[in-house]
Amino acid sequence: MTHINLASLEVGQTIGSTEFLLTRDSLVRYAGASGDFNPIHYRDDFAVSVGLPGVLAHGMLTMGVSVQLVVDWIGDPGRILDYGVRFTKPVVVDAVEGAVLVVSGKIGEVDADNSVVRVDITATFADTAVLGKAQARVRI
Amino acid sequence: MVNPNVEGKTYPETAPYLVGREKIREFAHAVKSTSPINLDLFAAQAAGYADVVAPPTFAVVIQERSLATVLADKDADIDFSRVVHGDQRFVHTRPIVAGDELTSTLTVASVKALGAHAMVTFETKIHDARKELVCTAISTLVVRGGDE
Numbered sequence: 001m002t003h004i005n006l007a008s009l010e011v012g013q014t015i016g017s018t019e020f021l022l023t024r025d026s027l028v029r030y031a032g033a034s035g036d037f038n039p040i041h042y043r044d045d046f047a048v049s050v051g052l053p054g055v056l057a058h059g060m061l062t063m064g065v066s067v068q069l070v071v072d073w074i075g076d077p078g079r080i081l082d083y084g085v086r087f088t089k090p091v092v093v094d095a096v097e098g099a100v101l102v103v104s105g106k107i108g109e110v111d112a113d114n115s116v117v118r119v120d121i122t123a124t125f126a127d128t129a130v131l132g133k134a135q136a137r138v139r140i
Numbered sequence: 141m142v143n144p145n146v147e148g149k150t151y152p153e154t155a156p157y158l159v160g161r162e163k164i165r166e167f168a169h170a171v172k173s174t175s176p177i178n179l180d181l182f183a184a185q186a187a188g189y190a191d192v193v194a195p196p197t198f199a200v201v202i203q204e205r206s207l208a209t210v211l212a213d214k215d216a217d218i219d220f221s222r223v224v225h226g227d228q229r230f231v232h233t234r235p236i237v238a239g240d241e242l243t244s245t246l247t248v249a250s251v252k253a254l255g256a257h258a259m260v261t262f263e264t265k266i267h268d269a270r271k272e273l274v275c276t277a278i279s280t281l282v283v284r285g286g287d288e
Contacts (some may be wrong), residue, residue: 020172033163033170035204050221061223064171064197071175071196076187077235078177080196084278085227133227136196 002074007140009110009117015073017104020065022057022093030061057091057099062130066103066123070136079139081116086132091125101125108135115140142251142258142283146216148249153207161238164194191238199230205265206246216256218260218283223229226259226280233273241269256285
């Protein structure tokens with residue numbers, strides 16, 4: 001059981017929005033936790049040498065952070081049954097300012113028979129969507 | 141750039157990965173989770189889990205181990221320095237919890253040419269010690285074409 005009443009959910013309804021500040025510290029922390037030590041995520045000189053605009057957040061960090069909005073809404077990370085995204089734009093993380101990721105979500109589909117809803121997630125950085133088709137199927 | 145003949149190839153099962161409670165906490169902090177079910181044993185148990193629950197994208201840690209085998213496979217011929225993550229999906233049969241011992245088996249689902257680039261889709265099946273499916277991780281990498 002969750003605190004969310006399936007019958008009260010409608011397609012198009014918002015589940016809220018939030019902001020996450022991604023700093024270089026966030027990137028180093030994620031590199032260590034995930035084991036992804038690609039230097040494009042912490043070395044400016046390396047990022048530039050391979051033609052990137054700067055140090056980028058790991059796509060998987062953006063993906064992992066964005067779903068936290070849904071985790072907080074449902075109150076249980078174990079209820080996220082299926083979660084997929086496309087990485088459409090890079091998140092460039094400034095060494096001083098970091099990067100602000102703005103995440104919002106709305107109900108995309110309600111499957112009352114199976115007590116499952118689909119939440120469609122929007123994640124933007126500098127007013128540009130960075131994830132495409134970001135969808136989480138959640139057991140209510 | 142990418143050998144199209146690896147399509148359909150399945151790589152050997154990876155060595156068991158024991159999911160640690162502190163590893164889950166570390167990963168949860170890294171993705172900015174504040175959920176007590178990720179972080180606190182008693183909260184997780186109160187919600188009906190045996191131990192703390194991994195964040196929804198934690199299976200990437202297991203997937204990475206399988207991918208490392210492919211990237212090291214000369215036959216597949218994938219240049220890691222030219223790889224960009226295209227898309228990612230995790231389909232869970234059940235959540236991963238601390239104490240799980242997970243193995244993974246990766247199959248190259250498809251190799252497609254996309255102009256000068258190649259798109260390779262990998263499907264990683266993650267099983268627990270009882271050989272039950274826990275998660276299927278699906279990942280598409282875009283391998284950028286060379287300048288030559």
